[in-house]
Amino acid sequence: MRKTNWLLLGLALVLSMFLVACSGGSDNADGGDTGGEKSGEKSGEAAEGEPSGEQVLNITDSAEIPTMDPSLATDAVAFQWLGSTMDGLYRLGEDAELEPAIAKEHKVSEDALTWTFTLREDATWTNGDPVTAHDFVFAWQRAVNPETGSEYGPYMMNGVIKNAEAISSGEMPVEELGVKAVDDYTLEVQLEKPIPYFLSLTAFGTFLPLNQEFVEAQGDKFGLEANTILSNGPFKMTEWKHEEGWTLVKNEDYWDAEKVNLEKINVSVVKETSTRVNLYDSGEIDAAALSGEFVQQKAGSDELKVEEEPVLFYLKMNQQHEVLGNVNARKAIQMVINREDLVNVILANGSIPAVGDIPQNFVKHPETGEDFREINGPLIETNVEKAKELWAKALEEIGKDTVNLELLGGDSEVAKEMDAYLKAQLEQLEGLTVTVKPVPFKERLRLDTSMEYELQNAGWGPDYIDPNTFLNLWVTDGGNNKTGYSSEEYDALIEKANNEYATQPVKRFETFLEAEKMLIQEDAVIAPLYQRAVAKLWKPYVKGVITNPMGPDYTYKYAYIDKK
Amino acid sequence: MARYIFQRVLYMFLTLVLIATFSFFLMKMLPGTPLTMEDKLSETQKEIILEKYGLDDPVPIQYLKYMAGLAQGDLGISFQFDNREVTDIILSRIGPSMQLGAQALLIGTALGMLLGLISAIYHNGFLDYSSTFVAVIGKSIPSFIFAGLLQYYVGLKLGWFPVALWGTWEHTVLPTIALAMFPIAIAARFMRTEMLEVLGSDFIQTARAKGVNKFGVVFKHGVRNALIPLVTVMGPLAISLMTGTLVIEKIFAVPGIGEQFVISITTNDFPIIMGTTLFFSFFFVFIILVIDLLYGIIDPRIRLAEGEK
Numbered sequence: 001m002r003k004t005n006w007l008l009l010g011l012a013l014v015l016s017m018f019l020v021a022c023s024g025g026s027d028n029a030d031g032g033d034t035g036g037e038k039s040g041e042k043s044g045e046a047a048e049g050e051p052s053g054e055q056v057l058n059i060t061d062s063a064e065i066p067t068m069d070p071s072l073a074t075d076a077v078a079f080q081w082l083g084s085t086m087d088g089l090y091r092l093g094e095d096a097e098l099e100p101a102i103a104k105e106h107k108v109s110e111d112a113l114t115w116t117f118t119l120r121e122d123a124t125w126t127n128g129d130p131v132t133a134h135d136f137v138f139a140w141q142r143a144v145n146p147e148t149g150s151e152y153g154p155y156m157m158n159g160v161i162k163n164a165e166a167i168s169s170g171e172m173p174v175e176e177l178g179v180k181a182v183d184d185y186t187l188e189v190q191l192e193k194p195i196p197y198f199l200s201l202t203a204f205g206t207f208l209p210l211n212q213e214f215v216e217a218q219g220d221k222f223g224l225e226a227n228t229i230l231s232n233g234p235f236k237m238t239e240w241k242h243e244e245g246w247t248l249v250k251n252e253d254y255w256d257a258e259k260v261n262l263e264k265i266n267v268s269v270v271k272e273t274s275t276r277v278n279l280y281d282s283g284e285i286d287a288a289a290l291s292g293e294f295v296q297q298k299a300g301s302d303e304l305k306v307e308e309e310p311v312l313f314y315l316k317m318n319q320q321h322e323v324l325g326n327v328n329a330r331k332a333i334q335m336v337i338n339r340e341d342l343v344n345v346i347l348a349n350g351s352i353p354a355v356g357d358i359p360q361n362f363v364k365h366p367e368t369g370e371d372f373r374e375i376n377g378p379l380i381e382t383n384v385e386k387a388k389e390l391w392a393k394a395l396e397e398i399g400k401d402t403v404n405l406e407l408l409g410g411d412s413e414v415a416k417e418m419d420a421y422l423k424a425q426l427e428q429l430e431g432l433t434v435t436v437k438p439v440p441f442k443e444r445l446r447l448d449t450s451m452e453y454e455l456q457n458a459g460w461g462p463d464y465i466d467p468n469t470f471l472n473l474w475v476t477d478g479g480n481n482k483t484g485y486s487s488e489e490y491d492a493l494i495e496k497a498n499n500e501y502a503t504q505p506v507k508r509f510e511t512f513l514e515a516e517k518m519l520i521q522e523d524a525v526i527a528p529l530y531q532r533a534v535a536k537l538w539k540p541y542v543k544g545v546i547t548n549p550m551g552p553d554y555t556y557k558y559a560y561i562d563k564k
Numbered sequence: 565m566a567r568y569i570f571q572r573v574l575y576m577f578l579t580l581v582l583i584a585t586f587s588f589f590l591m592k593m594l595p596g597t598p599l600t601m602e603d604k605l606s607e608t609q610k611e612i613i614l615e616k617y618g619l620d621d622p623v624p625i626q627y628l629k630y631m632a633g634l635a636q637g638d639l640g641i642s643f644q645f646d647n648r649e650v651t652d653i654i655l656s657r658i659g660p661s662m663q664l665g666a667q668a669l670l671i672g673t674a675l676g677m678l679l680g681l682i683s684a685i686y687h688n689g690f691l692d693y694s695s696t697f698v699a700v701i702g703k704s705i706p707s708f709i710f711a712g713l714l715q716y717y718v719g720l721k722l723g724w725f726p727v728a729l730w731g732t733w734e735h736t737v738l739p740t741i742a743l744a745m746f747p748i749a750i751a752a753r754f755m756r757t758e759m760l761e762v763l764g765s766d767f768i769q770t771a772r773a774k775g776v777n778k779f780g781v782v783f784k785h786g787v788r789n790a791l792i793p794l795v796t797v798m799g800p801l802a803i804s805l806m807t808g809t810l811v812i813e814k815i816f817a818v819p820g821i822g823e824q825f826v827i828s829i830t831t832n833d834f835p836i837i838m839g840t841t842l843f844f845s846f847f848f849v850f851i852i853l854v855i856d857l858l859y860g861i862i863d864p865r866i867r868l869a870e871g872e873k
Binding site: 060064066067069072074075146147149151152154155158168169170220221222223224241242243244245268269270271272274275278279281282284440441442443445446448463479480 | 594595596599600601602603604605606607608609612613616617644645646647648653656657712715716719720723726727728729730731814815816817819820823830832
C-alpha cells in the first residue's frame with residue numbers, strides 16, 4: 001500500500017514537472033507587439049458591386065475572446081470584436097482615415113490642450129439608453145482607476161490626459177481626470193501636453209464609452225457573456241459559446257444602421273491553419289488566414305490577398321557590449337544581412353524587407369500625403385563587401401581578431417529558422433561567430449529588461465498612428481530602449497517634435513524624418529529586418545471589408561456579400 | 565472494504581496537497597508576470613497592477629493564500645480571460661474533451677480487443693498478420709497524421725462528415741476516429757499477447773478436455789483472464805484521452821481543454837495553471853483508485869489478498 005502511494009506521488013511529480021517544462025512555444029514568440037495592427041487597405045474586392053444574396057459572413061478567429069470589457073482588453077481578438085460592436089468618438093474608416101462616430105465634430109483650443117467634442121444625439125445603447133458624454137467620462141475614469149487593474153488604460157492615458165498618471169498611481173481621486181461632461185452631448189478633454197495624434201486615440205478600444213448603470217449592475221460579470229455586454233455599434237453579439245465561437249447580428253438601432261449591410265457574422269474559433277484552409281475549401285467559411293507553406297500552395301490564386309501590417313522586426317544590439325558599442329560594427333551587421341531572401345524564403349508570407357524604423361504605409365506627410373517611408377527611402381542597403389570592410393575596421397579599432405556574439409531569439413519554429421538564417425548571414429563577417437539562444441517570449445522580455453543579451457531578434461507594433469510610437473522608443477533611458485543607446489542630439493529631436501512642433505504638423509513630420517535618419521543611418525542603433533504581413537484567402541463575393549493599421553484588424557461595418 | 569476506500573481517499577487528498585505545493589513553487593519560478601503588456605508597461609504601472617492581484621507578496625504568503633482559497637473550493641480568477649472564474653473555465657472546456665475521450669476509449673478498446681482476439685485465435689494466420697499490421701500502424705503513426713488525412717479525405721473530399729468545428733454528433737465522428745487509433749493499437753497488442761498466453765495455459769487445456777466448446781473457452785475462460793493487464797494500461801490511457809489532446813482539438817477546432825493547459829503556462833496565467841494541474845491530478849488519482857477497485861472485481865485473487873489485510 002505504502003509503495004503504491006509513493007508511486008502515485010512520483011507519477012504526479014513527473015506530471016507536474018512536465019507541466020512546467022512545457023512553458024515553451026509561445027505564439028507571440030517572434031515579436032513583442034500586441035493588439036494586431038495592419039495598414040489601411042481593402043481586403044475583399046474594391047467596393048464596386050452591391051449587396052445581393054444572403055448577407056451572412058462566416059469567418060474564423062484564432063482564439064477565444066479574452067474579455068469584452070474595453071478597459072481590460074489587451075489583445076487583437078478582443079479589440080476586433082469590441083470594434084465591431086462599439087462606436088467611440090471616432091472610428092477608423094477607409095485608408096485609416098478617422099471618421100466621426102459618436103462625436104459629430106470637435107474643436108481644439110489655441111494651446112492644443114483642450115479638446116471639445118460635440119456628440120450626436122441619436123446614438124443609443126442596445127438597451128435604449130442614449131449614449132452621452134457621461135458614458136465617456138465614466139469609461140475613461142474606469143480605465144485609469146487602479147482598482148480596475150487595466151493595462152492599456154494607464155499605458156494609453158498617462159501623460160496624455162490630464163492627471164492620468166497621478167490617478168493611475170493612486171495618488172489622486174479619479175474625479176480629477178481631465179475629462180468632463182459639459183452637458184449630455186458635450187465632452188471636454190484636458191490634455192497633459194499637446195498630443196498631435198490624440199484623435200487617432202479616440203478610435204482605440206480603451207477609449208470606448210461605457211454605460212455606468214449597466215456596467216455596475218453586471219459587476220464582476222461585465223464583458224464575460226453575450227448578455228453581460230452592452231453595445232452601441234454596428235453589430236451586437238447575440239451568442240457567445242466560449243472557445244467555440246460567437247454570433248453577431250446587425251444592430252437595427254445603430255445610428256448609422258442604413259450603411260450596415262451584413263445581417264449576421266458567424267465566427268468560429270479555429271487555431272490551425274490547415275483546418276482553416278480545409279474549411280475554406282469546403283465553403284464553410286469565407287476567409288482564411290494562411291501561414292508559410294499554405295501561402296506557397298495557394299500562390300497565384302485570385303482569392304489570396306496579402307495584408308501588410310505596420311509591425312516592424314529588427315535586431316537590437318546591446319551597446320554595452322564592447323564590439324556592439326562600436327558604430328562600424330553595428331553598421332556592418334546592418335549591411336551584411338540579405339533581407340530579400342529572409343522574407344521570400346524563410347518567412348514566405350508576404351512580409352517585406354524593413355529598411356528603416358517606420359514601416360511603409362503607416363504615416364503620410366500632413367500636406368503632400370506622401371508616405372513616410374517613401375520620403376526617407378531605404379536607409380540601409382545590403383552590401384557584403386562594404387560590410388566586411390566596416391567590420392574589419394571595427395575589429396581593428398577594438399583590437400580583436402575574433403568575436404563571439406549571442407543572438408537571443410524566440411522559440412517558435414519560424415523564429416528558430418529565421419535566427420539560423422541570420423547566424424549564417426552574420427558569420428560572413430570575418431572573425432565573427434554567432435550562437436543562437438532560443439527562449440520563450442516571457443524569458444526574452446526578462447533578458448531584454450535587464451539587458452542580458454548581445455543581439456536580439458525583437459519587434460514592435462504601433463499604439464497609435466504617429467511616427468512617435470516607433471521613434472520615441474530609442475530616447476535615452478526609454479522604457480523599451482534597452483540598447484544602451486543615448487544621444488543628446490536624438491533626444492533633442494524627439495523632444496522638439498513632441499513639444500515645440502506639437503501644433504506644426506509639417507515641421508513635426510520633418511523632424512521625425514531627420515530623427516529616423518540619425519537613428520538608422522548615422523548611429524546604426526538597430527538593424528531593421530522585416531515588416532510583417534498576413535496572407536489571407538477571401539471569397540470573391542466578400543466585399544467592402546476594410547483592413548486597419550491598428551485597433552480592430554478589420555472593419556465590417558461597410559462589408560457586404562455580392563453573390564451575383 | 566469501506567475502510568480501505570476511506571484510507572485511499574485520504575491518501576488521495578494528501579497527494580493532491582503535495583502536488584499543489586510542488587506545482588505552486590515550481591510555477592513561481594517561471595520568468596515574467598501574467599501581464600499581457602509586460603513589454604510596454606512601466607515598472608511603476610506593473611507594480612501597481614501586480615499589487616492589485618496580490619502578486620507582489622512573498623511567494624510563501626501567496627502560497628498560503630492560495631491554499632486557503634483552495635480549501636474553500638475557490639480556484640481564483642484567470643488573468644488571461646480577465647475576471648473569469650477558473651472553475652467555470654475548466655468545467656465549460658472539459659465537456660467536449662471528455663466526450664471525445666470517452667467515445668474514443670470505448671470504440672478504441674472494443675475494436676482493439678476484437679482485433680487482438682482475432683489475432684490470438686487465428687495465430688500466425690492471415691487475419692493475425694493483418695490485424696497486427698493495423699495495430700502497428702495505429703501505434704506508430706501519430707494521431708495528428710490520421711486527423712489530417714481524415715479531415716482532408718473523409719471531410720473535404722468525400723464530404724461524409726464535417727471538416728471541423730463543434731456542435732452536432734456528426735462533428736465528433738472524425739476526431740473520435742483519429743483519437744481511437746491509439747487505444748485500438750494498445751488494446752489489440754495486449755489482448756493478443758495475453759490471449760496467446762492464457763490459451764496456452766493448463767486450465768484452458770482442462771476446459772477443452774472437459775468438452776467446453778471453442779466459444780466458451782475463449783470468452784468465458786480466456787477473455788476474462790486476459791483483461792487484467794489491459795485494465796492496468798486503460799487507466800493512464802483513459803486519463804490521457806479524456807483530459808483533452810492538444811493536437812486533435814486544434815485540428816478539429818474542438819472547444820476542449822487540451823490547449824488551455826499549455827497556453828496558461830506560456831501566458832503565466834497562474835490560477836489556470838494550478839486549476840488545470842489540480843484537476844488533472846485529481847482525475848489521475850481518482851482513476852487509479854477506480855482501477856484498483858476494478859482489479860478486485862475482475863481477479864478474485866486480488867480480492868482475496870485485500871481481504872486478508
